[in-house]
Amino acid sequence: MAERTQERERDRERERERDRALPRIRLDQPRIRRPRLLPEYDPEAFGRLSERIARFLGTGRFIVWMTVIIIAWVVWNIAAPSPLKFDEYPFIFLTLMLSLQASYAAPLILLAQNRQDDRDRVNLEQDRKQNERSIADTEYLTREIAALRMGLGEVATRDWMRSELQDLLKELEHREGERRDLFPGDHAHGSDVPDR
Structure with missing residues (x-):
């Protein structure tokens, strides 16, 4: 029993030492930033810059300027005096510069395309x-239009009402005519008072 108690005490002491060695993580306070080896940059700003470069690389102006620079490079290294030449005939340095430009242009163009996608x-x-x-x-x-059409099918329109009233008027005139035929003397005197 005493051995277990001593063992528990040793375990607790080890936990306390470990807790002292590690900084306590608190959720109510911001984490301390660790120094980074890589430089920090704004991805949005870098993306906008890559899109501007990709737009420029896709223009005729870029092709014209690139052609002018390459022609000037070649002409200078062929026609200039020997001590002023910086890239002799196989133009190794020119090839290296064009490779460098292409190696940067391709990822920038891909980044711009990804942002556009x-x-x-x-x-x-x-x-x-x-x-x-x-x-x-x-x-x-x-x-809604179908419901309105169905509802309008049951509503009396002006033309329908007019035709119904005309039919009623004709029927009344017809009945009045029949009544005159049955009682011809009623209307002869023009009196509204019936005879006694």
Whole structure:
């Protein structure tokens, strides 16, 4: 029994030492930032810069400037005096510079395309939701118009009322005519008072 108690005490002491060695993590306080080996940058700003570069690389102006620089490079290294030449005939340095430019241009163009794909995906999702809302609205309006048409089928229109009144008037005139035929003397005197 005493051995177990001593063993528990040793375990508790080890836990206390470990707790003292490790900083206590508190959720109510911000974490202390560790120093980073890599420089920090704003991904959004870098993405915008890559899009601007990719847009420039896709223009005729870039091709013209690149052609002018390469021609000037080659002409200078062929026609200049030997001590002023910095890249002799096989133009190794020019090849290296073009490779360097291509190795940076390709990832920048891919980054710009990925950002454009993300924007297109968001726009496509918004368009899809808008189309769904438009379809739902159109279906609702179609149902409402159908209900109105069904309701109007039961409503008396002006033309129908006019034709019904004309029919009633004709029927009254016809009955009045029949009454005159049955009692010809009623209307001969023009008196409203009946005879006694």
